[in-house]
Amino acid sequence: MATHPARSRSERAGAGRPDWLAVALGLGGLLCLFYLVPVVSLFLSVSPADLVARLGEREIVGAARTTLLSASVTTVVATAFGLPLAYWLARAEGHWTTVVLGAVVLPLVLPPTVGGIVLLTVLGPNTALGGAATAAGFQPYRSFLGVVLAQTFVASPFVVVTAKAAFEAVPRELEHASRSLGKGRWTTALRVTLPLAAPGILAGMTLTFARAMGEFGATMMVSYYPMTLPVNIWTSFNALGLDGAYPVAVVLVVLSVVALALLNTLAANPWE
Template sequence: MSTSESRNRVVANRGGWLSGRTPFVILGAVLFVYVCYPFVAFLWRLDGFDSAAATDPATLSAVRYSLTTAPVATVLATVFGVPLAYVLARSSFRGKSVVEALVIVPLVLPPVVAGLLLLTGFGSLTPVGSFARSVGIRLTDSYVGIVLAQTFVASPFVVITSRAGFAGIDDQLEEAARSLGSSPVGTFWNVSVPLARNSILAGIVLTFARAVGEFGATMLVAYHPHTMPVQIWVAFGSQGLDATVPLVVLLALIGFSVVFALQALGRTPTLTR
Protein backbone atom coordinates (compact mmCIF):
# COMPACT_ATOMS: atom_id res chain seq x y z
CA MET A 1 0.00 0.00 0.00
CA SER A 2 1.39 3.41 -0.99
CA THR A 3 1.91 6.29 1.38
CA SER A 4 -0.87 8.34 -0.22
CA GLU A 5 -3.33 5.45 0.08
CA SER A 6 -2.44 5.00 3.75
CA ARG A 7 -2.95 8.70 4.38
CA ASN A 8 -6.33 8.67 2.65
CA ARG A 9 -7.43 5.67 4.68
CA VAL A 10 -6.42 7.39 7.94
CA VAL A 11 -8.36 10.52 6.97
CA ALA A 12 -11.37 8.40 6.05
CA ASN A 13 -11.20 6.54 9.34
CA ARG A 14 -11.02 9.81 11.27
CA GLY A 15 -14.06 11.12 9.46
CA GLY A 16 -15.94 7.90 10.12
CA TRP A 17 -14.98 7.99 13.79
CA LEU A 18 -16.39 11.49 14.17
CA SER A 19 -19.58 10.86 12.22
CA GLY A 20 -20.28 7.69 14.16
CA ARG A 21 -19.88 9.42 17.50
CA THR A 22 -21.60 12.71 16.82
CA PRO A 23 -24.10 12.30 19.72
CA PHE A 24 -21.22 11.81 22.16
CA VAL A 25 -19.40 14.83 20.76
CA ILE A 26 -22.50 16.99 21.15
CA LEU A 27 -23.16 15.86 24.72
CA GLY A 28 -19.51 16.29 25.66
CA ALA A 29 -19.42 19.73 24.03
CA VAL A 30 -22.27 20.88 26.27
CA LEU A 31 -20.23 20.15 29.40
CA PHE A 32 -17.07 21.59 27.84
CA VAL A 33 -18.81 24.87 27.03
CA TYR A 34 -20.39 24.98 30.47
CA VAL A 35 -16.99 24.54 32.17
CA CYS A 36 -15.27 27.11 29.95
CA TYR A 37 -18.00 29.75 30.10
CA PRO A 38 -17.24 31.04 33.64
CA PHE A 39 -13.57 31.47 32.71
CA VAL A 40 -14.52 33.44 29.61
CA ALA A 41 -17.02 35.55 31.54
CA PHE A 42 -14.43 36.35 34.19
CA LEU A 43 -11.72 37.20 31.66
CA TRP A 44 -14.22 39.51 29.98
CA ARG A 45 -14.15 41.61 33.16
CA LEU A 46 -10.40 42.06 33.09
CA ASP A 47 -10.87 45.51 31.58
CA GLY A 48 -11.67 46.47 35.16
CA PHE A 49 -8.38 45.09 36.46
CA ASP A 50 -6.94 47.31 39.15
CA SER A 51 -3.15 47.09 38.95
CA ALA A 52 -2.86 48.71 42.37
CA ALA A 53 -4.81 45.82 43.89
CA ALA A 54 -2.14 43.39 42.70
CA THR A 55 0.46 45.14 44.83
CA ASP A 56 -1.79 45.78 47.80
CA PRO A 57 -0.08 44.67 51.05
CA ALA A 58 -3.03 42.43 51.96
CA THR A 59 -2.85 40.73 48.56
CA LEU A 60 0.90 40.24 48.73
CA SER A 61 0.62 38.89 52.26
CA ALA A 62 -2.04 36.38 51.20
CA VAL A 63 0.10 35.22 48.30
CA ARG A 64 3.11 34.84 50.58
CA TYR A 65 1.24 32.79 53.16
CA SER A 66 -0.38 30.51 50.59
CA LEU A 67 2.84 29.87 48.69
CA THR A 68 4.83 29.19 51.87
CA THR A 69 2.30 27.02 53.70
CA ALA A 70 1.13 24.85 50.78
CA PRO A 71 4.63 23.39 50.13
CA VAL A 72 4.99 22.55 53.83
CA ALA A 73 1.61 20.83 53.87
CA THR A 74 2.54 18.97 50.69
CA VAL A 75 5.84 17.75 52.15
CA LEU A 76 4.13 16.56 55.34
CA ALA A 77 1.42 14.77 53.36
CA THR A 78 4.05 13.11 51.16
CA VAL A 79 6.44 12.06 53.94
CA PHE A 80 3.69 10.35 55.91
CA GLY A 81 1.21 9.60 53.13
CA VAL A 82 3.40 7.63 50.72
CA PRO A 83 4.42 5.04 53.35
CA LEU A 84 0.76 4.75 54.37
CA ALA A 85 -0.18 4.20 50.73
CA TYR A 86 2.44 1.47 50.46
CA VAL A 87 1.09 -0.30 53.54
CA LEU A 88 -2.46 -0.14 52.19
CA ALA A 89 -1.37 -1.47 48.81
CA ARG A 90 0.82 -4.31 50.07
CA SER A 91 -0.70 -5.40 53.38
CA SER A 92 -3.85 -7.12 54.56
CA PHE A 93 -4.96 -6.58 58.13
CA ARG A 94 -8.12 -6.40 60.18
CA GLY A 95 -9.79 -3.03 59.80
CA LYS A 96 -7.99 -2.16 56.57
CA SER A 97 -11.21 -1.08 54.88
CA VAL A 98 -11.92 1.25 57.80
CA VAL A 99 -8.46 2.81 57.52
CA GLU A 100 -8.91 3.31 53.76
CA ALA A 101 -12.31 4.88 54.30
CA LEU A 102 -11.02 7.27 56.97
CA VAL A 103 -8.19 8.37 54.66
CA ILE A 104 -10.72 9.28 51.98
CA VAL A 105 -13.25 10.96 54.30
CA PRO A 106 -11.62 14.45 54.16
CA LEU A 107 -12.27 14.45 50.40
CA VAL A 108 -16.02 14.04 50.81
CA LEU A 109 -16.50 16.25 53.87
CA PRO A 110 -17.56 19.85 53.30
CA PRO A 111 -14.46 21.96 54.03
CA VAL A 112 -16.29 23.81 56.79
CA VAL A 113 -17.00 20.49 58.53
CA ALA A 114 -13.31 19.63 58.22
CA GLY A 115 -12.52 22.92 59.92
CA LEU A 116 -14.92 22.17 62.76
CA LEU A 117 -13.30 18.78 63.28
CA LEU A 118 -9.88 20.38 63.41
CA LEU A 119 -11.07 22.96 65.92
CA THR A 120 -12.40 20.23 68.21
CA GLY A 121 -9.04 18.49 68.04
CA PHE A 122 -6.58 21.38 67.98
CA GLY A 123 -8.52 24.40 69.27
CA SER A 124 -6.94 26.59 71.93
CA LEU A 125 -9.16 25.10 74.66
CA THR A 126 -8.48 21.47 73.75
CA PRO A 127 -5.80 19.41 75.53
CA VAL A 128 -3.59 19.40 72.43
CA GLY A 129 -4.09 23.11 71.84
CA SER A 130 -3.45 23.96 75.50
CA PHE A 131 -0.25 21.92 75.56
CA ALA A 132 1.01 23.51 72.34
CA ARG A 133 0.27 26.96 73.71
CA SER A 134 2.18 26.12 76.90
CA VAL A 135 5.33 25.54 74.82
CA GLY A 136 4.79 28.66 72.75
CA ILE A 137 3.04 27.21 69.68
CA ARG A 138 -0.33 28.48 68.45
CA LEU A 139 -2.33 25.88 66.53
CA THR A 140 -5.09 28.26 65.46
CA ASP A 141 -5.00 31.66 63.75
CA SER A 142 -1.38 31.09 62.84
CA TYR A 143 0.96 29.75 60.16
CA VAL A 144 0.79 26.36 61.89
CA GLY A 145 -3.01 26.43 61.79
CA ILE A 146 -2.97 27.02 58.04
CA VAL A 147 -0.66 24.04 57.53
CA LEU A 148 -2.84 21.85 59.75
CA ALA A 149 -5.95 22.69 57.71
CA GLN A 150 -4.23 22.28 54.35
CA THR A 151 -2.65 18.95 55.29
CA PHE A 152 -5.93 17.52 56.57
CA VAL A 153 -7.93 18.25 53.43
CA ALA A 154 -5.17 17.70 50.84
CA SER A 155 -3.26 14.65 52.09
CA PRO A 156 -5.79 12.09 50.78
CA PHE A 157 -4.76 12.90 47.22
CA VAL A 158 -1.18 11.72 47.62
CA VAL A 159 -2.29 8.65 49.59
CA ILE A 160 -4.89 7.54 47.05
CA THR A 161 -2.83 8.10 43.93
CA SER A 162 0.30 6.56 45.47
CA ARG A 163 -1.68 3.54 46.61
CA ALA A 164 -2.94 3.04 43.06
CA GLY A 165 0.64 3.25 41.80
CA PHE A 166 1.96 0.73 44.30
CA ALA A 167 -0.97 -1.62 43.68
CA GLY A 168 -0.15 -1.63 39.96
CA ILE A 169 3.39 -2.94 40.54
CA ASP A 170 3.99 -6.65 40.03
CA ASP A 171 4.84 -7.85 43.55
CA GLN A 172 7.19 -10.43 42.04
CA LEU A 173 9.60 -7.59 41.28
CA GLU A 174 9.72 -6.72 44.97
CA GLU A 175 10.11 -10.38 45.89
CA ALA A 176 13.02 -10.67 43.46
CA ALA A 177 14.73 -7.70 45.10
CA ARG A 178 14.21 -9.22 48.54
CA SER A 179 15.65 -12.55 47.36
CA LEU A 180 18.78 -10.70 46.24
CA GLY A 181 19.32 -9.40 49.76
CA SER A 182 17.52 -6.08 49.66
CA SER A 183 15.87 -5.03 52.92
CA PRO A 184 12.17 -4.06 53.02
CA VAL A 185 13.12 -0.40 53.22
CA GLY A 186 15.68 -0.78 50.44
CA THR A 187 13.13 -2.52 48.24
CA PHE A 188 10.65 0.28 48.91
CA TRP A 189 13.12 3.02 47.91
CA ASN A 190 14.92 1.27 45.06
CA VAL A 191 12.10 -0.72 43.46
CA SER A 192 8.62 0.33 44.56
CA VAL A 193 9.00 4.11 44.61
CA PRO A 194 10.68 4.37 41.16
CA LEU A 195 8.02 2.14 39.60
CA ALA A 196 5.19 4.13 41.19
CA ARG A 197 6.91 7.45 40.49
CA ASN A 198 4.24 8.87 38.14
CA SER A 199 1.40 8.15 40.54
CA ILE A 200 3.31 9.59 43.48
CA LEU A 201 4.21 12.76 41.58
CA ALA A 202 0.62 13.15 40.41
CA GLY A 203 -0.53 12.90 44.01
CA ILE A 204 2.05 15.47 45.12
CA VAL A 205 0.93 17.93 42.45
CA LEU A 206 -2.75 17.45 43.31
CA THR A 207 -2.01 17.80 47.02
CA PHE A 208 -0.18 21.08 46.46
CA ALA A 209 -3.00 22.44 44.30
CA ARG A 210 -5.63 21.45 46.85
CA ALA A 211 -3.60 23.01 49.67
CA VAL A 212 -3.22 26.30 47.81
CA GLY A 213 -6.94 26.45 47.10
CA GLU A 214 -8.18 25.39 50.55
CA PHE A 215 -10.73 27.82 51.98
CA GLY A 216 -13.37 26.41 54.33
CA ALA A 217 -11.20 24.57 56.84
CA THR A 218 -8.53 27.27 56.76
CA MET A 219 -11.08 30.01 57.37
CA LEU A 220 -12.23 28.33 60.59
CA VAL A 221 -8.88 27.14 61.90
CA ALA A 222 -6.70 30.07 60.79
CA TYR A 223 -8.74 33.01 59.54
CA HIS A 224 -5.72 35.14 60.35
CA PRO A 225 -3.32 35.39 58.64
CA HIS A 226 -5.24 35.36 55.37
CA THR A 227 -4.35 32.92 52.61
CA MET A 228 -5.30 33.60 49.00
CA PRO A 229 -8.77 31.97 49.13
CA VAL A 230 -9.62 33.72 52.40
CA GLN A 231 -8.38 37.06 51.07
CA ILE A 232 -10.50 36.59 47.95
CA TRP A 233 -13.56 36.15 50.16
CA VAL A 234 -12.67 39.20 52.25
CA ALA A 235 -12.00 41.34 49.17
CA PHE A 236 -15.22 40.26 47.51
CA GLY A 237 -17.27 41.01 50.61
CA SER A 238 -15.77 44.44 51.19
CA GLN A 239 -14.87 45.74 47.71
CA GLY A 240 -16.73 43.66 45.15
CA LEU A 241 -15.78 41.34 42.32
CA ASP A 242 -13.15 43.51 40.65
CA ALA A 243 -11.01 43.56 43.80
CA THR A 244 -10.65 39.77 43.61
CA VAL A 245 -9.18 39.70 40.09
CA PRO A 246 -5.45 39.55 40.95
CA LEU A 247 -5.77 36.61 43.33
CA VAL A 248 -8.32 34.79 41.17
CA VAL A 249 -6.03 35.07 38.15
CA LEU A 250 -3.09 33.75 40.18
CA LEU A 251 -5.09 30.80 41.50
CA ALA A 252 -6.35 30.05 37.99
CA LEU A 253 -2.77 30.05 36.70
CA ILE A 254 -1.80 27.63 39.46
CA GLY A 255 -4.71 25.41 38.45
CA PHE A 256 -3.64 25.41 34.81
CA SER A 257 -0.08 24.64 35.88
CA VAL A 258 -1.36 21.62 37.79
CA VAL A 259 -3.18 20.36 34.70
CA PHE A 260 -0.09 20.73 32.54
CA ALA A 261 2.05 19.03 35.19
CA LEU A 262 -0.31 16.06 35.27
CA GLN A 263 -0.26 15.86 31.48
CA ALA A 264 3.52 15.92 31.52
CA LEU A 265 3.50 12.91 33.81
CA GLY A 266 1.79 11.04 31.02
CA ARG A 267 -1.11 9.67 33.02
CA THR A 268 -4.23 10.61 34.91
CA PRO A 269 -4.32 9.62 38.60
CA THR A 270 -7.16 7.35 39.60
CA LEU A 271 -9.00 7.14 42.90
CA THR A 272 -9.31 3.40 42.89
CA ARG A 273 -7.13 0.49 42.22
Protein backbone atom coordinates in the same frame (compact mmCIF):
# COMPACT_ATOMS: atom_id res chain seq x y z
CA MET B 1 -20.05 -8.91 -5.32
CA ALA B 2 -22.42 -10.56 -2.86
CA THR B 3 -23.22 -8.81 0.38
CA HIS B 4 -23.47 -10.80 3.57
CA PRO B 5 -27.20 -10.89 4.49
CA ALA B 6 -26.64 -10.44 8.23
CA ARG B 7 -24.32 -7.46 7.72
CA SER B 8 -26.71 -5.92 5.23
CA ARG B 9 -29.63 -6.18 7.65
CA SER B 10 -27.49 -4.74 10.47
CA GLU B 11 -26.43 -1.78 8.35
CA ARG B 12 -30.03 -1.10 7.28
CA ALA B 13 -31.23 -1.31 10.89
CA GLY B 14 -28.58 1.13 12.08
CA ALA B 15 -29.00 3.56 9.21
CA GLY B 16 -31.77 5.46 10.94
CA ARG B 17 -30.21 5.50 14.38
CA PRO B 18 -28.23 8.44 15.72
CA ASP B 19 -24.47 8.30 15.94
CA TRP B 20 -24.07 7.80 19.68
CA LEU B 21 -20.42 8.78 19.58
CA ALA B 22 -21.42 12.15 18.15
CA VAL B 23 -24.18 12.48 20.75
CA ALA B 24 -21.69 11.72 23.51
CA LEU B 25 -19.31 14.32 22.12
CA GLY B 26 -22.09 16.89 21.94
CA LEU B 27 -23.24 16.33 25.51
CA GLY B 28 -19.68 16.19 26.82
CA GLY B 29 -18.80 19.29 24.83
CA LEU B 30 -21.57 21.22 26.56
CA LEU B 31 -20.15 20.21 29.92
CA CYS B 32 -16.66 21.28 28.83
CA LEU B 33 -18.05 24.64 27.78
CA PHE B 34 -19.66 24.93 31.19
CA TYR B 35 -16.19 24.45 32.67
CA LEU B 36 -14.31 26.80 30.38
CA VAL B 37 -16.68 29.68 29.59
CA PRO B 38 -16.86 31.02 33.20
CA VAL B 39 -13.06 30.89 33.45
CA VAL B 40 -12.64 32.80 30.20
CA SER B 41 -15.33 35.24 31.32
CA LEU B 42 -13.39 35.86 34.53
CA PHE B 43 -10.29 36.90 32.58
CA LEU B 44 -12.35 39.13 30.31
CA SER B 45 -13.94 40.81 33.34
CA VAL B 46 -10.65 42.20 34.61
CA SER B 47 -8.77 44.93 32.80
CA PRO B 48 -4.98 44.57 32.71
CA ALA B 49 -4.59 47.93 34.47
CA ASP B 50 -6.85 46.89 37.37
CA LEU B 51 -5.11 43.53 37.62
CA VAL B 52 -1.64 45.10 37.80
CA ALA B 53 -2.85 47.65 40.34
CA ARG B 54 -4.35 45.05 42.65
CA LEU B 55 -1.38 42.71 42.31
CA GLY B 56 0.83 45.43 43.70
CA GLU B 57 -1.13 45.63 46.94
CA ARG B 58 0.75 44.37 49.97
CA GLU B 59 -2.21 42.35 51.21
CA ILE B 60 -2.53 40.35 47.98
CA VAL B 61 1.23 39.81 47.71
CA GLY B 62 1.26 38.53 51.29
CA ALA B 63 -1.73 36.25 50.63
CA ALA B 64 -0.05 34.82 47.53
CA ARG B 65 3.16 34.22 49.47
CA THR B 66 1.26 32.51 52.30
CA THR B 67 -0.69 30.38 49.82
CA LEU B 68 2.36 29.12 47.95
CA LEU B 69 4.43 28.55 51.08
CA SER B 70 1.68 26.81 53.04
CA ALA B 71 0.72 24.61 50.08
CA SER B 72 4.38 23.63 49.65
CA VAL B 73 4.78 22.77 53.34
CA THR B 74 1.49 20.89 53.28
CA THR B 75 2.64 18.83 50.29
CA VAL B 76 5.90 17.91 52.03
CA VAL B 77 4.11 16.94 55.25
CA ALA B 78 1.41 14.99 53.40
CA THR B 79 4.03 13.13 51.37
CA ALA B 80 6.24 12.33 54.37
CA PHE B 81 3.36 10.78 56.30
CA GLY B 82 1.19 9.70 53.37
CA LEU B 83 3.68 7.59 51.41
CA PRO B 84 4.29 5.05 54.22
CA LEU B 85 0.54 4.79 54.74
CA ALA B 86 -0.07 4.37 51.01
CA TYR B 87 2.57 1.64 50.82
CA TRP B 88 1.01 -0.19 53.76
CA LEU B 89 -2.45 0.05 52.21
CA ALA B 90 -1.13 -1.28 48.90
CA ARG B 91 0.72 -4.25 50.38
CA ALA B 92 -1.19 -5.20 53.53
CA GLU B 93 -4.13 -7.58 53.52
CA GLY B 94 -7.13 -7.88 55.79
CA HIS B 95 -10.24 -5.98 56.81
CA TRP B 96 -8.22 -3.29 58.57
CA THR B 97 -7.07 -1.90 55.24
CA THR B 98 -10.68 -1.07 54.34
CA VAL B 99 -11.20 0.67 57.68
CA VAL B 100 -7.99 2.69 57.33
CA LEU B 101 -8.77 3.62 53.71
CA GLY B 102 -12.19 4.83 54.83
CA ALA B 103 -10.53 7.07 57.41
CA VAL B 104 -8.21 8.45 54.71
CA VAL B 105 -11.04 9.23 52.32
CA LEU B 106 -13.32 10.74 55.00
CA PRO B 107 -11.87 14.29 54.74
CA LEU B 108 -12.64 14.25 51.02
CA VAL B 109 -16.36 13.80 51.59
CA LEU B 110 -16.70 16.15 54.55
CA PRO B 111 -17.79 19.71 53.72
CA PRO B 112 -14.71 21.93 54.16
CA THR B 113 -16.30 24.05 56.89
CA VAL B 114 -17.23 20.91 58.79
CA GLY B 115 -13.60 19.80 58.46
CA GLY B 116 -12.55 23.08 60.06
CA ILE B 117 -15.01 22.62 62.91
CA VAL B 118 -13.78 19.07 63.46
CA LEU B 119 -10.21 20.35 63.71
CA LEU B 120 -11.21 23.10 66.15
CA THR B 121 -12.70 20.51 68.51
CA VAL B 122 -9.16 19.15 68.88
CA LEU B 123 -6.92 22.14 68.18
CA GLY B 124 -9.09 25.05 69.27
CA PRO B 125 -8.09 27.53 72.00
CA ASN B 126 -10.32 25.88 74.61
CA THR B 127 -9.13 22.31 74.02
CA ALA B 128 -6.48 20.42 75.96
CA LEU B 129 -4.27 19.79 72.94
CA GLY B 130 -4.67 23.31 71.57
CA GLY B 131 -3.88 24.84 74.94
CA ALA B 132 -0.85 22.60 75.49
CA ALA B 133 0.49 23.34 72.00
CA THR B 134 0.03 27.08 72.53
CA ALA B 135 1.80 26.91 75.89
CA ALA B 136 4.70 25.15 74.16
CA GLY B 137 4.92 27.93 71.57
CA PHE B 138 3.10 26.16 68.73
CA GLN B 139 -0.31 27.78 68.39
CA PRO B 140 -2.33 25.48 66.09
CA TYR B 141 -5.00 28.07 65.25
CA ARG B 142 -4.95 31.61 63.85
CA SER B 143 -1.40 31.01 62.68
CA PHE B 144 0.60 29.70 59.73
CA LEU B 145 0.70 26.33 61.50
CA GLY B 146 -3.09 26.38 61.58
CA VAL B 147 -3.19 26.99 57.83
CA VAL B 148 -0.90 24.00 57.21
CA LEU B 149 -2.90 21.76 59.54
CA ALA B 150 -6.18 22.67 57.84
CA GLN B 151 -4.73 22.16 54.37
CA THR B 152 -3.13 18.86 55.36
CA PHE B 153 -6.45 17.58 56.70
CA VAL B 154 -8.31 18.21 53.44
CA ALA B 155 -5.52 17.70 50.87
CA SER B 156 -3.34 14.83 52.14
CA PRO B 157 -5.84 12.10 51.08
CA PHE B 158 -4.96 12.86 47.46
CA VAL B 159 -1.35 11.80 47.86
CA VAL B 160 -2.32 8.72 49.89
CA VAL B 161 -4.95 7.45 47.46
CA THR B 162 -2.92 8.22 44.35
CA ALA B 163 0.31 6.75 45.75
CA LYS B 164 -1.60 3.65 46.84
CA ALA B 165 -2.74 3.11 43.25
CA ALA B 166 0.82 3.69 42.03
CA PHE B 167 2.25 1.13 44.48
CA GLU B 168 -0.42 -1.40 43.50
CA ALA B 169 0.58 -0.99 39.85
CA VAL B 170 4.14 -2.12 40.60
CA PRO B 171 4.36 -5.88 39.84
CA ARG B 172 5.04 -7.79 43.02
CA GLU B 173 7.17 -10.23 41.02
CA LEU B 174 9.84 -7.53 40.78
CA GLU B 175 9.82 -7.06 44.54
CA HIS B 176 9.98 -10.82 45.06
CA ALA B 177 12.93 -11.02 42.67
CA SER B 178 14.75 -8.32 44.63
CA ARG B 179 14.08 -10.11 47.91
CA SER B 180 15.28 -13.40 46.43
CA LEU B 181 18.59 -11.72 45.62
CA GLY B 182 19.11 -10.98 49.29
CA LYS B 183 17.80 -7.42 49.38
CA GLY B 184 15.74 -6.41 52.39
CA ARG B 185 12.25 -4.92 52.29
CA TRP B 186 13.60 -1.40 52.87
CA THR B 187 16.17 -1.65 50.09
CA THR B 188 13.59 -3.17 47.75
CA ALA B 189 11.15 -0.38 48.45
CA LEU B 190 13.78 2.31 47.81
CA ARG B 191 15.39 0.80 44.72
CA VAL B 192 12.50 -1.01 43.05
CA THR B 193 9.08 0.06 44.25
CA LEU B 194 9.58 3.81 44.68
CA PRO B 195 11.26 4.44 41.30
CA LEU B 196 8.54 2.53 39.45
CA ALA B 197 5.75 4.25 41.38
CA ALA B 198 7.36 7.70 41.18
CA PRO B 199 5.17 9.14 38.36
CA GLY B 200 1.99 8.29 40.26
CA ILE B 201 3.43 9.61 43.51
CA LEU B 202 4.37 12.88 41.82
CA ALA B 203 0.83 13.11 40.46
CA GLY B 204 -0.56 12.74 43.98
CA MET B 205 1.81 15.40 45.27
CA THR B 206 0.72 17.80 42.54
CA LEU B 207 -2.95 17.18 43.30
CA THR B 208 -2.26 17.73 46.99
CA PHE B 209 -0.49 21.02 46.25
CA ALA B 210 -3.33 22.22 44.03
CA ARG B 211 -5.99 21.23 46.57
CA ALA B 212 -4.10 22.89 49.42
CA MET B 213 -3.63 26.05 47.39
CA GLY B 214 -7.38 26.33 46.78
CA GLU B 215 -8.51 25.34 50.27
CA PHE B 216 -10.95 27.83 51.81
CA GLY B 217 -13.51 26.41 54.25
CA ALA B 218 -11.34 24.59 56.77
CA THR B 219 -8.60 27.22 56.52
CA MET B 220 -11.03 30.04 57.25
CA MET B 221 -12.42 28.19 60.28
CA VAL B 222 -9.07 27.21 61.79
CA SER B 223 -6.88 30.14 60.81
CA TYR B 224 -8.41 33.26 59.31
CA TYR B 225 -4.99 34.90 59.56
CA PRO B 226 -2.51 34.82 57.94
CA MET B 227 -4.73 35.08 54.89
CA THR B 228 -4.39 32.78 51.92
CA LEU B 229 -5.63 33.76 48.47
CA PRO B 230 -9.01 31.97 48.82
CA VAL B 231 -9.68 33.76 52.11
CA ASN B 232 -8.53 37.03 50.55
CA ILE B 233 -11.01 36.51 47.71
CA TRP B 234 -13.79 36.17 50.27
CA THR B 235 -12.79 39.31 52.19
CA SER B 236 -12.37 41.28 48.96
CA PHE B 237 -15.83 40.19 47.83
CA ASN B 238 -17.38 41.25 51.13
CA ALA B 239 -15.62 44.61 51.12
CA LEU B 240 -15.58 45.57 47.44
CA GLY B 241 -17.99 43.20 45.69
CA LEU B 242 -17.21 41.12 42.64
CA ASP B 243 -14.99 43.78 41.06
CA GLY B 244 -12.70 43.61 44.07
CA ALA B 245 -12.59 39.81 44.07
CA TYR B 246 -11.96 39.34 40.34
CA PRO B 247 -8.21 40.16 40.26
CA VAL B 248 -7.41 37.87 43.20
CA ALA B 249 -9.45 35.10 41.60
CA VAL B 250 -7.45 35.51 38.38
CA VAL B 251 -4.21 35.01 40.31
CA LEU B 252 -5.52 31.83 41.92
CA VAL B 253 -6.77 30.49 38.58
CA VAL B 254 -3.36 31.11 36.99
CA LEU B 255 -1.61 29.26 39.81
CA SER B 256 -4.08 26.38 39.49
CA VAL B 257 -3.49 26.16 35.73
CA VAL B 258 0.26 26.04 36.33
CA ALA B 259 -0.25 23.18 38.80
CA LEU B 260 -2.41 21.35 36.24
CA ALA B 261 0.26 21.85 33.58
CA LEU B 262 2.88 20.38 35.90
CA LEU B 263 0.59 17.42 36.56
CA ASN B 264 0.24 16.70 32.85
CA THR B 265 3.90 17.20 31.92
CA LEU B 266 5.90 15.88 34.88
CA ALA B 267 3.63 13.24 36.39
CA ALA B 268 1.46 10.33 35.43
CA ASN B 269 -2.22 11.02 34.90
CA PRO B 270 -3.84 9.79 38.14
CA TRP B 271 -7.15 9.15 36.39
CA GLU B 272 -5.76 6.74 33.79
